[in-house]
Amino acid sequence: MAKYMTLLWGSGSPPCWRVMIALEEKNLQGYNQKLLSLEKLEHKSKELLAINPRGQLPTFKHGDNVLSESYAVCFYLESQFKSQGTKLIPDGPAEQALMYQRMFEGLTFYEKLSKYYYSSEPQTLKRNKEAxxxxxxxxxxxxxxxxxxxxxxxxxxxxxxxxxxxxxxxxFRFGLSPERYPKLGEYHNLLKERPSIRASWPPHWLESPKGLDTLKDI
Amino acid sequence: MAKYMTLLWGSGSPPCWRVMIALEEKNLQGYNQKLLSLEKLEHKSKELLAINPRGQLPTFKHGDNVLSESYAVCFYLESQFKSQGTKLIPDGPAEQALMYQRMFEGLTFYEKLSKYYYSSEPQTLKRNKEAxxxxxxxxxxxxxxxxxxxxxxxxxxxxxxxxxxxxxxxxFRFGLSPERYPKLGEYHNLLKERPSIRASWPPHWLESPKGLDTLKDI
Structure with missing residues (x-):
């Protein structure tokens, strides 16, 4: 099945990483893939824009179905390969409610990180840091x-x-202190050894294991 | 079942409206509800913050399960009441792929609208209008x-x-021209007569059917 799948992705992009973890968990290794350079704006190429007018990564194809929203791909894979690999949606209503809730709060978490990371003006930086x-x-x-x-x-x-x-x-790549955020640190340690996550670890992080210390003091 | 459900909401808030449409489609009328005033900051009350630390509307309770992300509530309701009311996730892979893709692009659509609506500085306004x-x-x-x-x-x-x-x-409430966007206009006309949407139409829009013409010229 996986040979009918293609993933266009960028290294270190959290949305791309989500899709790669989902593919591993659903035992869909062996898909076609192309690592694009975000620096060289390869995600704005004509080839990509033709199937994805927003010019975003990830762009994922399964047969004729094209998806470019990472959450959409994850839901789609779980739904299409329900009984294959890890079951990613629990049955119990309470656990399910919590799962959906945290998934969508996760968009806010990522947004707050991005806003802080890309803020330049000191007042904005201060406000986004607090957020x-x-x-x-x-x-x-x-x-x-x-x-x-x-x-x-x-x-x-x-x-x-x-x-x-x-x-x-x-x-944590950007230097967050596991002493100041011990539960997040523990969660990070637990998950980073998981096979799906090890297999999809951003290649340029492996090459230079230490990132900028942007979040060291927060 | 619906008597074990409570919705705290605000009139005219698109995220709240999503949840209300889903409840109608799943035949879950008769839930408890409380209309809060966003102007009076009732969504930042102690009562609400106790169950929802982000102080957002909607806040939805089903028994002990609390959800405050509108997409999370919609997924949860469809999953818990799969065979009741309208089936909201199609079976076919192509239709399903398109559904997930458009759902998540919908977040960007809403974000672009909000950014334009809340921009004040002329340069930002111009950029957000173009977007x-x-x-x-x-x-x-x-x-x-x-x-x-x-x-x-x-x-x-x-x-x-x-x-x-x-x-x-x-x-369209804000004056978008159906002449300039005929397909969106047609879609709006088709859906606004749907029972779930009529039943959940924002009450203050019914009171004053004409909104500001903010989007008249775009």
Whole structure:
């Protein structure tokens, strides 16, 4: 099946990483893939714009179906390959409610990180830093409440982890202190050894394992 | 079942409207509800912050499960009440792929509308206006390609319509020209007569049927 799939992606892009984790979890290794350079604006090439007018990565094809929204790809894969690989949507209503809730809060988490990362003007930087700290504390609290060794929606690894982990991986890559955010640190340590996540770790992070210390002091 | 459900909402808020449409489509009328005033900041009250630390509307409770992300509520309701009311996720892979894709593009559509609406500084306003026009043309093109009388993901009404219609309703409320965007206009006319949408129409729009003409010239 995976040979009818193609993924166009960029290294270190959290949305691309989400899709790659989902593909691994659903045992869909062996798909066609093309690593594009975001620096060289290869995601704005004519070839890509022809199938994806927004010029975004990831762009994913399964037969004739083209999807370029990372959450859409994750939902689609879980739905099309329900009984293959990891079951990513739990059955219990409470765990399911928590999973959906955290998935969509995950968009806010990623947005707050991006806003801080791209702010230049000092006043904006200060405001966006505070917003990111508030956000990090919320997630720290969520994990604290669930207890040690838990995933984001409870005892099983779910779509919430698929979509939120890349953001968590990125904040630690940028120097977030696991002493100041111990539950996030523990969650990061638990998940970074998971086969799907190891297999999809951004290649340029492997080449230079230390990122900028942008988040060291927050 | 619906008596164990409570919705806290604000009139005219597209995220709240999504949830109300989903509840109607799943035949979950009769839920408890409380209309809060966004102007009076009732969504930042202690009562609400206790169950929803982000202080957002909608806030939805089903038994002990609390959800405050509109997309999360829609997915949760479809999953918990799969065989009740309208089936909101189609079976066919192509229609499903398109549904997920449009759902998540719908977040960008809503974001571009909000950014334009809240921009004040002339340079930002100009840039955000252009971005909204580009976005509107994309959706106009999507509908054109699907042909007359189609929903966003094909021949059936799906979750894509549940989450995107409130944005479409809002752009026409703000004076968008159906002459300049005929396919969006046709889609708006088709859906505004749908029972779930009529039943959940924002009450203050009924009181004063004409909104500001903010989008008249775009």
């Amino acid at each position: 990111l700290v508030t956000e990090l504390r919320l997630w720290e609290g969520y994990l604290q409440k669930l207890g040690s060794g838990s995933y984001l929606a409870g005892p099983s690894f779910t779509l919430a982890d698929v979509v939120v982990f890349p953001t968590v991986g990125t904040v | 909204l026009v580009t976005e509107l043309r994309l959706w106009e093109g999507y509908l054109q390609k699907l042909g007359s009388g189609s929903y966003l993901a094909g021949p059936s009404f799906t979750l894509a319509d549940v989450v995107v219609f409130p944005t479409v309703g809002t752009v």
